[in-house]
Amino acid sequence: MNNFSRFRINLRKEDCISCRSCVKQCSFNAISWNEETKSLVFNHAGCTDCQRCVSFCPRGALFITRNENTFAPHSLYTEKVLRELFIQSETGGVLLSSMGSPAEKVPVYFDHLLLNASQVTNPSIDPLREPMETRTFLGRRPAHAQRGTDGKLVNNLLPHLDLQTPILFSAMSYGAVSLNVQKALARAAEKLGTYFNCGEGGLHESLYRYSANTIVQVASGRFGVHETYLNSASAIEIKIGQGAKPGIGGHLTGAKIIGDVSATRMVPEGVDAISPAPHHDIYSIEDLRQLVSSLKEATGYRKPVIVKVAAVHNIAPIASGIARSGADIIAIDGFRGGTGAAPMRIRDNVGLPIELAVAVVDQRLRDERIRNQVSIIASGGIRCSTDVVKALALGADAVSIGTAALCALGCHLCASCSSGKCAWGLATQNPELVKRLDPDQGADNLVRLVSAWTREIKEIMGGMGINSIEALKGNRLALRAVGLNEKELEILGVRYGGE
Amino acid sequence: MLKLDALMMDENELKKEADTAEDVSIINCLGQRYLGCARKKGHMLLSGTPGNGLASYLDGARIDVDGNVQDAVADTMNSGLVTIHGSAGDALCYAMRGGRVFVSGNAGYRAGVHMKAYKDKQSLLIIGGTAGSFLGEYLAGGTIIVLGLNKGDDSPLTGFFCGNGMYAGTIYIRSRVKPVNLSDTLSWSVMSEMEKQEELVPLLSDYVKIFSLSLDAVLAGTFARIRADSSKISKQLYAAV
Known part of the structure; x- marks a missing residue:
């Protein structure tokens, strides 16, 4: 009305x-x-x-x-609360939301962290004059350097991902976003020397040629998962959970399973595609280990396996289990992680901010001396280059961006993805709307965005007197906090500003 | 055909050897995992007890097992044929996408969960004995048949929560006894002789040949069909904010 x-x-x-x-x-x-x-x-x-x-x-x-027009102001029953009450009393529906959680009372810890810079005693580095390494490798590290009888190093590197910048594109499935969005992401990933992730909706055949820059997902629904799919990627991601809806499965309604979406997911047109909340073949770390191993078997041990989980309360022991399951990379998606559709109460009330999750996981894996067995990809609310730097300093090896990438393609955060009517042609399958995004122009925008961030990251690192991402990872001394309490400092492993 | 004895071999060694030939026969399997994983061609003959993850992602090959199998057999299988002359453990045929799995004995918990079908890929699981709880949960397509040949058609052949959350595909049970706590979003209908002939004969004909059974004797029992009742499936009602 x-x-x-x-x-x-x-x-x-x-x-x-x-x-x-x-x-x-x-x-x-x-x-x-x-x-x-x-x-x-x-x-x-x-x-x-x-x-x-x-x-x-x-x-x-x-x-x-x-x-x-203003509703009578009330500190408890705000306009937002009233609107939700009205919608639910009218429809009887579970509130459905899109994009990452805007929850105002949950701190954005990135905004409470300040970066260090060199002055006098340790010189800063000018990235315009001196080499600055942003190349990042993700995957398990060999336990020892190995030498042959001739004394030369033996290449005993395990399968890994090689990124020119520590930024990947987050998983967004064909169905949730249009094929043009995936094309733009794939082309940008190729130009940038990084990876896009096709999500759980299968991989459209036109994207097979980007296999050197593709991560494919195996989620509980196993849609579109077959041997060719697995071998058309540089890495395989087992999706256990997602930051916007930890513990919740996916449901693509039959109405959206049309044409190529149906063919790519291998779900008959008009039939719902349900991803159950759990993988019914994974009830333990041992079971996870089995899935990791069978995926490696199916792909000849040539591809690293990523396990993606939502940041939840026990994330540290969970990550420890994943590290021991044979996975090469853990992707942790935080509280503010984006989504095409998630129940609002879940999105706004379940999980942990990515900053806390990365800090505790990095610490736990170090304490257990298994940190070099896995790499960590952090995601869920990475908005700018300083968020990247802070996430790395807290212990991540790389980050992935979803919402920020969509913004480069035109998204203005109206958060109506679930309606399927996206006016920018991103979160829709309507052919007329899909045409609004030119994949080449989109790819150019993405390349510009990530290149700009990479330049900023180099400048920030140079200011700190650091010349490689390796030296930034887990370097919490590069961070100081403001406006946080002692417990938060302890969990983040960061000192207060001035200390 | 390559002949291997698995008795003293660890699974990596065995897999490596087995992968050198299209047709391979392995005796004395002793829990070695992932045999036949993603195998596209040829014939695998196994005896003993192969380990977890047998035939996962199987992509066209035929695997015959003379013995029992363990957990997660035919996980996300794509096409091909697996015959098990014995019983299967838990999570058999999870998310199976196509091909056929024939078991002469029983299946454990979570058999056929989230099996599916698309165009020419029509997954089929036939269990000669009984199945444990959670059979065919989330079934998204394809067919599961439980024959209960070791039980008779007047006993329950499945455990609890049979077909919970299924929304496509069919489960056939050779019994007049409805599974315990069958969800009310599922329909249970006893089949007529004509329906049995039309629907079951094409599905069962290879199975009875492989296990040397009489088709008539198998069909003589009462069969019932479980399908999702689309009028009753409770769709989660959403309201966009």
């Missing part, structure tokens, strides 16, 4: 030339054209503030505001 809409569409009439571009661009039916009155009609309730119409208005005549 328009009276209570979240947003209002506003028009500066004197600037409007009635080109109706906004009508064409809006995929949420919030703007239409009245032929009789020759004027725009706004359905404010449909507006998601995706900014598509604003971007395409040639005269800058449109702008979106919050609805000024």
Whole structure:
């Protein structure tokens, strides 16, 4: 109902030339054209503030505001709480949300951490003049250097991933996002020398040629998983959980299983695709070990295996178990990890911020002297280059980005992914909308974004007097905290500013 | 055919040797895991007790086992044929995508969970004896048949939670006794003679040949069919915020 809409569409009439571009661009039916009155009609309730119409208005005549109408202020029963009560009493539905959790009361620890820099005693390094290594290797390290009888080093490296920058693209499945999004990610990964992850919806045949930059996923539904799929990737990720919905399975409704999505997932058109919450063949670390081993068997021990888990309360012992399961890489997805659709109560109340999770996992694996058996990929709310640097300093080997990558492709965080109507053509399978993203242009945007971050990372490292990612990993002395309590400092393994 | 004796071999050694030939016969298997993993071609003849993960991701080969098998057999199997002249452990055929698995004896817990079907890939699991709890949970396609030949058609042939959460595919049970606590989102219908002929004969004909059974004797029992009742499947109701 328009009276209570979240947003209002506003028009500066004197600037409007009635080109109706906004009508064409809006995929949420919030703007239409009245032929009789020759004027725009706004359905404010449909507006998601995706900014598509604003971007395409040639005269800058449109702008979106919050609805000024105000519910009676109440510190407990806020407008958000009231809206949710109204929706549920009207529909009886489980609240469904998209994108990472915006929970305001959960601290963003990255914002409480400050980086160090060199002054006087240890010189800083100028990345423009001196080499600065951002190349990163992910995977199990050999326990010892080995030499042949001739005294020369024997290459006993185990299968690993080789990244030119410690940033990967997070798993986003074909079905949740369009094929054009995956194409843009794949092409960007190839140019950047990093990896994209096809998620659990299978790998479209047109993407097989990016195998040197592809990570494929094996989730509980095992959709599209077969020998060719496994061998069309540089690494295989077993998806146990996801930060936005720890402990929850996936459900792609039959309505979205059409055309190529059906063929790629190998699910008949119109039939639901359910990923059960657990893998029913994994009830223990021993079972996980078995799946890791069988995947390695199926791929001739040529590919590292990643186990992806959501950051939850016991993440440290869980990670220890994963490290002992034979996995080469642990991917930890934090509380703020993105999603195409997740029950809102789960998203906003379950799990741990990635900063705490990485810190405790790194510490636990070091304490158990198994840290070099696995690499750690951190994800869930990595917004900028300093988040990357801080995550590495807390103990990650690399990070992966989902939401930030989507923003490079046009996403404005309207968080309506689950509607399937994404006006930017990202989280949709509607052919008309999908066309809105040109995969090549998208790839260029992604390359620019990640290259810019990489330059910033080099500059920050140079300022610290560090010239390689290796020297940054787990280097918590490079961090100081502000505005945190002693317990938080202890868990993060970081000293207070000034200490 | 390559002949191997697994008695004193560890699993890596055995796998490596076995992978050198398309057709291989292994005697005295003693728990060595992942035999036949992702195998595309040829014929594997095993005796003794092969270990966990036998035939996982199997991609076209035929594997015959003269003996019992352990857990996670035919996990995510893609195509091919596995015959087990004995019983199977837990998590048999998990997420199996295609091909056929024939067991002459019993199957443990979680058999056929989340099996599926797509176009020419129609997974089929036939169990000659009985099955443990959680048979065919989350079934997304394909067919499971439990014959209970060691029990008769007047006994329950499965454990608890048979077919829970299944939303496609079919489970056939050769018994007049409904599985305990069968979910009310599933339909249970006893089959007519004509239905048995039409639906079961094509599925069972190879099975009875392989295990030297009489098709008529097998079909003489009462069969019932379990399918998801689409009118009753409780779809989670969502409301977008």
